[in-house]
Amino acid sequence: MRPTLRLRLTLLNGILLVGAGVVLVLLAWLLVSESLHPVDELRAGSTVTLADGTTKEALVWQAEMVAQASRELLIKGFSALIAVGIIGVALAYLMAGRALRPLHYVTQTAQRLGEQTLDQRIRYSGGDDEVAELARTFDAMLDRLTAAFESQKRFVANASHELRTPLAVMRTEIDVTLSDDEADVAEYRRMAKVVRNASERANGLVDALLVLARSEAQSGRRLVRKMPADLSMSVHNALSAVKAEAERLKLDVTKDLSPAPVVGDPSLLDRLAGNLIENAIRYNHLLGRLWLRTESVDGRSLLIVGNTGYEVEPADVPGLFEPFQRGGWERTGSRGSGLGLSIVRAVCDAHGGTVSAVAQVGGGLEVTVSLPAADTTPVVAATASVPRVRT
Numbered sequence: 416m417r418p419t420l421r422l423r424l425t426l427l428n429g430i431l432l433v434g435a436g437v438v439l440v441l442l443a444w445l446l447v448s449e450s451l452h453p454v455d456e457l458r459a460g461s462t463v464t465l466a467d468g469t470t471k472e473a474l475v476w477q478a479e480m481v482a483q484a485s486r487e488l489l490i491k492g493f494s495a496l497i498a499v500g501i502i503g504v505a506l507a508y509l510m511a512g513r514a515l516r517p518l519h520y521v522t523q524t525a526q527r528l529g530e531q532t533l534d535q536r537i538r539y540s541g542g543d544d545e546v547a548e549l550a551r552t553f554d555a556m557l558d559r560l561t562a563a564f565e566s567q568k569r570f571v572a573n574a575s576h577e578l579r580t581p582l583a584v585m586r587t588e589i590d591v592t593l594s595d596d597e598a599d600v601a602e603y604r605r606m607a608k609v610v611r612n613a614s615e616r617a618n619g620l621v622d623a624l625l626v627l628a629r630s631e632a633q634s635g636r637r638l639v640r641k642m643p644a645d646l647s648m649s650v651h652n653a654l655s656a657v658k659a660e661a662e663r664l665k666l667d668v669t670k671d672l673s674p675a676p677v678v679g680d681p682s683l684l685d686r687l688a689g690n691l692i693e694n695a696i697r698y699n700h701l702l703g704r705l706w707l708r709t710e711s712v713d714g715r716s717l718l719i720v721g722n723t724g725y726e727v728e729p730a731d732v733p734g735l736f737e738p739f740q741r742g743g744w745e746r747t748g749s750r751g752s753g754l755g756l757s758i759v760r761a762v763c764d765a766h767g768g769t770v771s772a773v774a775q776v777g778g779g780l781e782v783t784v785s786l787p788a789a790d791t792t793p794v795v796a797a798t799a800s801v802p803r804v805r806t
Contacts, residue, residue, distance in 0.1 A: 420518075421511045428507035433500045440492035447488055451481045517546045521553055533561045569738075578621075581613035588613075626686055626758050640682075643789060646675035646718045647709040649688035654707070656689065660696050667704045675709040675716035676789035679766045687762040688718065690755040691782055695722035699779075716788045721781035727774040735772060735780075736760045759784070 461473040517539050524537055536557060539550035592598050592606040650672055654661075661668060677684065695705050703723040710717050727735070738757045756772075759782070763770045768786035775781055 421508065421515055424511040425504060425508040429500060429504040432503040433496065436496040436499060440489065440496060443492060444485055444488050447484055448481060451484055452477065514546070517550055521550065533557060533564060578617060581617040584613040585610045640680040641678050642681055644677050644679060644681045644684050646677060646684065646688065646716055647672040649685045650692070650707055650709060650718065652685060653689040653692045657693055657696050661705065664696065664699060665702050666696065666699060669704070669706040671708040673710045675711050675718065677716045677766070677786045678789050683762045683765065687759050687784065690759050691720040694755050695720050698722070699724040711788050714788050714791050715785050718784040719781065721775065721779065723775070723779040726778040727780055729774045732772050732774055736770070
Protein backbone atom coordinates (compact mmCIF):
# COMPACT_ATOMS: atom_id res chain seq x y z
CA MET A 416 0.00 0.00 0.00
CA ARG A 417 1.33 3.39 -0.93
CA PRO A 418 1.47 5.97 1.88
CA THR A 419 -1.63 7.93 0.89
CA LEU A 420 -2.85 10.92 2.85
CA ARG A 421 -5.86 8.89 4.00
CA LEU A 422 -3.63 6.12 5.34
CA ARG A 423 -1.31 8.57 7.08
CA LEU A 424 -4.22 10.36 8.74
CA THR A 425 -5.67 7.02 9.88
CA LEU A 426 -2.36 5.86 11.33
CA LEU A 427 -1.84 9.16 13.10
CA ASN A 428 -5.32 9.02 14.60
CA GLY A 429 -4.78 5.39 15.68
CA ILE A 430 -1.43 6.15 17.31
CA LEU A 431 -2.86 9.09 19.22
CA LEU A 432 -5.94 7.11 20.31
CA VAL A 433 -4.02 4.02 21.44
CA GLY A 434 -1.33 6.12 23.09
CA ALA A 435 -3.90 8.07 25.06
CA GLY A 436 -5.61 4.82 26.06
CA VAL A 437 -2.34 3.27 27.27
CA VAL A 438 -1.63 6.32 29.38
CA LEU A 439 -5.10 6.19 30.96
CA VAL A 440 -4.85 2.46 31.71
CA LEU A 441 -1.44 2.84 33.31
CA LEU A 442 -2.62 5.83 35.31
CA ALA A 443 -5.63 3.85 36.57
CA TRP A 444 -3.35 0.95 37.47
CA LEU A 445 -1.09 3.24 39.49
CA LEU A 446 -4.04 4.84 41.27
CA VAL A 447 -5.54 1.46 42.17
CA SER A 448 -2.20 0.16 43.40
CA GLU A 449 -1.71 3.19 45.58
CA SER A 450 -5.24 3.39 47.02
CA LEU A 451 -5.94 -0.25 47.97
CA HIS A 452 -4.36 -0.33 51.43
CA PRO A 453 -7.27 -0.96 53.87
CA VAL A 454 -5.19 -2.73 56.61
CA ASP A 455 -2.54 -0.09 57.02
CA GLU A 456 -4.25 1.22 60.17
CA LEU A 457 -4.56 -2.27 61.85
CA ARG A 458 -2.15 -3.61 64.41
CA ALA A 459 0.66 -5.86 63.29
CA GLY A 460 -0.37 -9.51 63.25
CA SER A 461 -4.07 -8.69 62.73
CA THR A 462 -6.13 -11.22 60.83
CA VAL A 463 -9.25 -11.04 58.69
CA THR A 464 -12.03 -13.58 58.32
CA LEU A 465 -13.21 -14.07 54.73
CA ALA A 466 -16.74 -14.98 53.55
CA ASP A 467 -15.86 -18.69 53.25
CA GLY A 468 -14.82 -18.76 56.91
CA THR A 469 -11.08 -18.90 56.34
CA THR A 470 -8.78 -16.62 58.29
CA LYS A 471 -5.78 -14.85 56.80
CA GLU A 472 -3.25 -12.39 58.00
CA ALA A 473 -4.38 -8.91 57.08
CA LEU A 474 -1.18 -7.93 55.22
CA VAL A 475 -1.24 -11.14 53.13
CA TRP A 476 -4.91 -10.62 52.26
CA GLN A 477 -4.18 -7.01 51.24
CA ALA A 478 -1.32 -8.03 48.95
CA GLU A 479 -3.49 -10.68 47.25
CA MET A 480 -6.35 -8.21 46.83
CA VAL A 481 -4.07 -5.54 45.26
CA ALA A 482 -2.48 -8.07 42.89
CA GLN A 483 -5.86 -9.42 41.77
CA ALA A 484 -7.31 -5.92 41.23
CA SER A 485 -4.27 -4.78 39.28
CA ARG A 486 -4.33 -7.91 37.11
CA GLU A 487 -8.03 -7.55 36.30
CA LEU A 488 -7.59 -3.82 35.62
CA LEU A 489 -4.76 -4.42 33.17
CA ILE A 490 -6.52 -7.31 31.40
CA LYS A 491 -9.87 -5.58 31.06
CA GLY A 492 -8.30 -2.17 30.37
CA PHE A 493 -6.08 -3.39 27.54
CA SER A 494 -8.92 -5.52 26.13
CA ALA A 495 -11.12 -2.45 26.03
CA LEU A 496 -8.24 -0.43 24.59
CA ILE A 497 -7.78 -2.91 21.74
CA ALA A 498 -11.50 -2.83 20.94
CA VAL A 499 -11.65 0.97 21.10
CA GLY A 500 -8.46 1.22 19.03
CA ILE A 501 -9.84 -1.03 16.28
CA ILE A 502 -13.15 0.81 16.18
CA GLY A 503 -11.40 4.21 16.32
CA VAL A 504 -9.01 3.35 13.47
CA ALA A 505 -11.89 2.05 11.33
CA LEU A 506 -13.96 5.17 11.96
CA ALA A 507 -10.91 7.38 11.32
CA TYR A 508 -10.33 5.61 8.00
CA LEU A 509 -13.95 6.16 6.99
CA MET A 510 -14.01 9.79 8.11
CA ALA A 511 -10.69 10.54 6.38
CA GLY A 512 -12.06 9.03 3.19
CA ARG A 513 -15.19 11.13 3.45
CA ALA A 514 -13.19 14.30 4.16
CA LEU A 515 -10.78 13.62 1.29
CA ARG A 516 -13.49 12.68 -1.21
CA PRO A 517 -13.50 16.19 -2.78
CA LEU A 518 -9.74 15.88 -3.29
CA HIS A 519 -10.27 12.67 -5.23
CA TYR A 520 -12.90 14.47 -7.27
CA VAL A 521 -10.43 17.28 -7.96
CA THR A 522 -7.90 14.69 -9.15
CA GLN A 523 -10.43 12.94 -11.36
CA THR A 524 -11.58 16.25 -12.82
CA ALA A 525 -7.99 17.26 -13.56
CA GLN A 526 -7.37 13.91 -15.26
CA ARG A 527 -10.45 14.35 -17.45
CA LEU A 528 -9.66 17.91 -18.41
CA GLY A 529 -8.77 18.65 -21.97
CA GLU A 530 -9.37 21.28 -24.59
CA GLN A 531 -12.89 19.94 -25.12
CA THR A 532 -13.78 19.49 -21.42
CA LEU A 533 -12.70 22.80 -19.89
CA ASP A 534 -16.33 23.54 -19.04
CA GLN A 535 -16.30 20.98 -16.20
CA ARG A 536 -16.12 22.31 -12.62
CA ILE A 537 -15.98 20.78 -9.13
CA ARG A 538 -18.71 22.97 -7.60
CA TYR A 539 -18.05 21.73 -4.07
CA SER A 540 -21.14 22.02 -1.85
CA GLY A 541 -19.70 20.93 1.51
CA GLY A 542 -18.68 22.97 4.51
CA ASP A 543 -16.67 26.15 4.26
CA ASP A 544 -13.33 24.54 5.06
CA GLU A 545 -9.91 24.12 3.46
CA VAL A 546 -11.24 21.60 0.95
CA ALA A 547 -13.93 24.06 -0.13
CA GLU A 548 -11.26 26.73 -0.54
CA LEU A 549 -9.17 24.36 -2.68
CA ALA A 550 -12.18 23.49 -4.82
CA ARG A 551 -13.04 27.17 -5.36
CA THR A 552 -9.44 27.93 -6.25
CA PHE A 553 -9.39 25.06 -8.74
CA ASP A 554 -12.65 26.24 -10.33
CA ALA A 555 -11.27 29.79 -10.59
CA MET A 556 -8.13 28.43 -12.25
CA LEU A 557 -10.27 26.55 -14.77
CA ASP A 558 -12.18 29.76 -15.50
CA ARG A 559 -8.90 31.54 -16.25
CA LEU A 560 -7.69 28.66 -18.42
CA THR A 561 -10.96 28.65 -20.34
CA ALA A 562 -10.72 32.38 -20.94
CA ALA A 563 -7.10 32.00 -22.07
CA PHE A 564 -7.98 29.19 -24.50
CA GLU A 565 -10.90 31.15 -25.92
CA SER A 566 -8.70 34.22 -26.32
CA GLN A 567 -6.05 32.13 -28.05
CA LYS A 568 -8.61 30.65 -30.42
CA ARG A 569 -9.92 34.11 -31.31
CA PHE A 570 -6.39 35.36 -31.80
CA VAL A 571 -5.46 32.49 -34.12
CA ALA A 572 -8.70 32.89 -36.08
CA ASN A 573 -8.22 36.64 -36.48
CA ALA A 574 -4.54 36.27 -37.38
CA SER A 575 -5.43 33.65 -39.99
CA HIS A 576 -8.09 35.95 -41.43
CA GLU A 577 -5.71 38.91 -41.53
CA LEU A 578 -3.04 36.85 -43.31
CA ARG A 579 -5.53 35.22 -45.67
CA THR A 580 -6.78 38.56 -46.98
CA PRO A 581 -3.53 39.83 -48.58
CA LEU A 582 -2.70 36.34 -49.83
CA ALA A 583 -6.12 36.10 -51.48
CA VAL A 584 -5.62 39.53 -53.05
CA MET A 585 -2.25 38.50 -54.49
CA ARG A 586 -3.56 35.22 -55.87
CA THR A 587 -6.63 36.86 -57.40
CA GLU A 588 -4.58 39.58 -59.09
CA ILE A 589 -2.10 37.05 -60.45
CA ASP A 590 -4.81 34.68 -61.73
CA VAL A 591 -6.82 37.47 -63.36
CA THR A 592 -3.78 38.99 -65.05
CA LEU A 593 -2.41 35.65 -66.27
CA SER A 594 -5.80 34.64 -67.68
CA ASP A 595 -5.97 37.83 -69.75
CA ASP A 596 -4.31 37.07 -73.09
CA GLU A 597 -4.39 40.75 -74.04
CA ALA A 598 -2.68 41.98 -70.85
CA ASP A 599 0.12 44.42 -71.65
CA VAL A 600 3.09 45.71 -69.67
CA ALA A 601 0.97 48.36 -67.96
CA GLU A 602 -1.43 45.69 -66.71
CA TYR A 603 1.43 43.61 -65.40
CA ARG A 604 2.87 46.68 -63.67
CA ARG A 605 -0.49 47.34 -62.03
CA MET A 606 -0.67 43.71 -60.92
CA ALA A 607 2.86 43.86 -59.53
CA LYS A 608 2.04 47.02 -57.57
CA VAL A 609 -1.04 45.39 -56.01
CA VAL A 610 0.95 42.26 -55.14
CA ARG A 611 3.73 44.36 -53.63
CA ASN A 612 1.27 46.29 -51.44
CA ALA A 613 -0.41 43.09 -50.31
CA SER A 614 2.94 41.46 -49.51
CA GLU A 615 4.02 44.53 -47.53
CA ARG A 616 0.82 44.30 -45.55
CA ALA A 617 1.34 40.59 -44.86
CA ASN A 618 4.95 41.23 -43.91
CA GLY A 619 3.90 44.02 -41.55
CA LEU A 620 1.39 41.71 -39.88
CA VAL A 621 4.00 38.98 -39.43
CA ASP A 622 6.44 41.49 -37.94
CA ALA A 623 3.76 42.74 -35.55
CA LEU A 624 2.93 39.18 -34.50
CA LEU A 625 6.61 38.48 -33.81
CA VAL A 626 6.96 41.64 -31.72
CA LEU A 627 3.80 40.77 -29.79
CA ALA A 628 5.02 37.24 -29.14
CA ARG A 629 8.43 38.52 -28.06
CA SER A 630 6.89 41.07 -25.70
CA GLU A 631 4.42 38.63 -24.15
CA ALA A 632 7.17 36.05 -23.67
CA GLN A 633 9.01 38.53 -21.44
CA SER A 634 5.91 39.68 -19.58
CA GLY A 635 6.28 39.10 -15.85
CA ARG A 636 9.88 37.97 -16.26
CA ARG A 637 13.22 39.66 -16.42
CA LEU A 638 13.82 41.31 -19.77
CA VAL A 639 16.48 39.80 -21.95
CA ARG A 640 17.92 43.28 -22.50
CA LYS A 641 17.91 45.99 -19.84
CA MET A 642 19.70 49.14 -20.90
CA PRO A 643 19.29 52.83 -20.06
CA ALA A 644 16.81 54.54 -22.36
CA ASP A 645 14.67 57.67 -22.51
CA LEU A 646 11.04 57.76 -23.58
CA SER A 647 11.49 61.27 -24.94
CA MET A 648 14.11 59.99 -27.41
CA SER A 649 11.80 57.15 -28.45
CA VAL A 650 9.05 59.70 -29.13
CA HIS A 651 11.44 61.90 -31.10
CA ASN A 652 12.55 58.97 -33.29
CA ALA A 653 8.99 57.76 -33.86
CA LEU A 654 7.75 61.24 -34.72
CA SER A 655 10.54 61.67 -37.27
CA ALA A 656 9.46 58.44 -39.01
CA VAL A 657 5.85 59.64 -39.49
CA LYS A 658 6.59 63.31 -40.12
CA ALA A 659 5.50 63.13 -43.76
CA GLU A 660 2.10 61.60 -42.88
CA ALA A 661 1.53 64.20 -40.16
CA GLU A 662 2.30 66.99 -42.64
CA ARG A 663 -0.02 65.43 -45.23
CA LEU A 664 -2.90 65.57 -42.75
CA LYS A 665 -1.78 69.06 -41.63
CA LEU A 666 -1.89 68.03 -37.99
CA ASP A 667 -1.19 70.49 -35.19
CA VAL A 668 1.55 68.65 -33.27
CA THR A 669 2.24 69.82 -29.70
CA LYS A 670 5.31 68.45 -27.94
CA ASP A 671 6.38 68.70 -24.31
CA LEU A 672 9.23 66.21 -24.12
CA SER A 673 10.93 66.32 -20.74
CA PRO A 674 13.49 63.62 -19.84
CA ALA A 675 11.81 60.34 -18.89
CA PRO A 676 14.64 57.89 -18.20
CA VAL A 677 13.84 54.19 -17.96
CA VAL A 678 15.70 50.89 -18.07
CA GLY A 679 14.58 48.27 -20.56
CA ASP A 680 14.80 46.97 -24.09
CA PRO A 681 15.35 50.01 -26.38
CA SER A 682 13.91 48.31 -29.46
CA LEU A 683 10.68 47.41 -27.64
CA LEU A 684 10.40 50.91 -26.18
CA ASP A 685 10.86 52.42 -29.63
CA ARG A 686 8.12 50.16 -30.96
CA LEU A 687 5.87 51.19 -28.06
CA ALA A 688 6.24 54.89 -28.86
CA GLY A 689 6.03 54.23 -32.59
CA ASN A 690 2.77 52.30 -32.33
CA LEU A 691 1.14 54.98 -30.19
CA ILE A 692 2.13 57.81 -32.51
CA GLU A 693 1.27 55.86 -35.68
CA ASN A 694 -2.20 55.09 -34.30
CA ALA A 695 -2.67 58.70 -33.23
CA ILE A 696 -1.95 59.82 -36.81
CA ARG A 697 -3.71 56.95 -38.63
CA TYR A 698 -6.99 57.49 -36.81
CA ASN A 699 -6.82 61.28 -36.87
CA HIS A 700 -8.51 63.56 -39.37
CA LEU A 701 -7.46 66.45 -41.58
CA LEU A 702 -6.37 69.51 -39.60
CA GLY A 703 -6.57 67.53 -36.38
CA ARG A 704 -4.38 67.76 -33.29
CA LEU A 705 -1.68 65.51 -31.84
CA TRP A 706 -0.13 66.14 -28.44
CA LEU A 707 2.85 64.35 -26.95
CA ARG A 708 4.28 64.64 -23.44
CA THR A 709 6.97 62.82 -21.49
CA GLU A 710 7.93 63.40 -17.87
CA SER A 711 9.25 61.69 -14.76
CA VAL A 712 7.10 61.95 -11.63
CA ASP A 713 7.41 60.13 -8.27
CA GLY A 714 9.63 57.34 -9.52
CA ARG A 715 7.59 56.79 -12.69
CA SER A 716 8.36 57.80 -16.26
CA LEU A 717 5.26 58.80 -18.20
CA LEU A 718 4.50 58.94 -21.91
CA ILE A 719 1.23 60.58 -22.93
CA VAL A 720 0.00 60.50 -26.52
CA GLY A 721 -3.32 62.13 -27.41
CA ASN A 722 -5.11 62.82 -30.65
CA THR A 723 -8.33 64.05 -32.14
CA GLY A 724 -10.19 61.81 -34.53
CA TYR A 725 -13.04 59.37 -34.61
CA GLU A 726 -15.33 59.10 -31.60
CA VAL A 727 -14.67 56.13 -29.33
CA GLU A 728 -17.24 54.85 -26.87
CA PRO A 729 -15.80 54.74 -23.32
CA ALA A 730 -17.07 51.17 -22.97
CA ASP A 731 -15.01 50.17 -26.02
CA VAL A 732 -11.71 51.54 -24.70
CA PRO A 733 -10.56 48.37 -22.86
CA GLY A 734 -11.18 46.34 -26.01
CA LEU A 735 -8.77 48.51 -27.98
CA PHE A 736 -5.87 46.73 -26.26
CA GLU A 737 -7.06 43.31 -27.43
CA PRO A 738 -5.59 41.88 -30.66
CA PHE A 739 -7.46 42.75 -33.85
CA GLN A 740 -9.88 45.11 -32.14
CA ARG A 741 -10.84 48.66 -33.08
CA GLY A 742 -13.38 50.49 -30.98
CA GLY A 743 -14.98 47.26 -29.79
CA TRP A 744 -15.30 45.86 -33.33
CA GLU A 745 -13.07 43.13 -34.72
CA ARG A 746 -10.76 44.26 -37.44
CA THR A 747 -11.53 42.98 -40.91
CA GLY A 748 -8.20 43.66 -42.47
CA SER A 749 -8.38 47.40 -43.08
CA ARG A 750 -6.06 50.13 -41.91
CA GLY A 751 -3.30 48.36 -40.08
CA SER A 752 -2.74 44.97 -38.53
CA GLY A 753 -4.86 45.57 -35.43
CA LEU A 754 -1.99 44.72 -33.07
CA GLY A 755 -0.64 48.19 -32.28
CA LEU A 756 -2.14 48.71 -28.84
CA SER A 757 -1.80 44.99 -28.03
CA ILE A 758 1.94 45.35 -28.52
CA VAL A 759 1.93 48.50 -26.37
CA ARG A 760 0.25 46.62 -23.52
CA ALA A 761 2.62 43.65 -23.85
CA VAL A 762 5.69 45.93 -23.82
CA CYS A 763 4.38 47.72 -20.73
CA ASP A 764 3.83 44.39 -18.98
CA ALA A 765 7.33 43.25 -19.88
CA HIS A 766 8.79 46.43 -18.33
CA GLY A 767 6.64 46.26 -15.20
CA GLY A 768 4.52 49.23 -16.26
CA THR A 769 0.91 50.03 -17.03
CA VAL A 770 -1.03 51.60 -19.87
CA SER A 771 -4.44 53.26 -19.84
CA ALA A 772 -6.57 55.18 -22.31
CA VAL A 773 -9.33 57.77 -22.05
CA ALA A 774 -11.81 58.58 -24.81
CA GLN A 775 -11.82 62.30 -25.61
CA VAL A 776 -14.97 64.39 -25.83
CA GLY A 777 -15.60 65.09 -29.49
CA GLY A 778 -13.46 62.21 -30.69
CA GLY A 779 -9.98 60.89 -30.25
CA LEU A 780 -8.07 59.12 -27.54
CA GLU A 781 -5.41 59.91 -24.94
CA VAL A 782 -3.12 57.05 -23.96
CA THR A 783 -0.89 57.17 -20.87
CA VAL A 784 2.05 54.82 -20.41
CA SER A 785 3.65 54.58 -16.97
CA LEU A 786 6.97 52.74 -16.52
CA PRO A 787 9.33 52.49 -13.53
CA ALA A 788 11.90 55.27 -13.67
CA ALA A 789 15.54 54.46 -14.29
CA ASP A 790 16.60 55.18 -10.71
CA THR A 791 14.26 52.43 -9.45
CA THR A 792 15.29 49.76 -11.98
CA PRO A 793 18.71 48.07 -12.01
CA VAL A 794 20.64 47.77 -15.24
CA VAL A 795 21.49 44.20 -16.20
CA ALA A 796 24.63 44.17 -18.31
CA ALA A 797 25.61 40.92 -19.98
CA THR A 798 29.29 40.00 -19.96
CA ALA A 799 31.20 37.26 -21.67
CA SER A 800 34.82 36.18 -21.62
CA VAL A 801 36.65 34.16 -24.23
CA PRO A 802 39.59 32.12 -22.93
CA ARG A 803 42.80 32.35 -24.85
CA VAL A 804 43.95 29.21 -26.56
CA ARG A 805 47.66 28.60 -26.35
CA THR A 806 49.33 27.41 -29.48
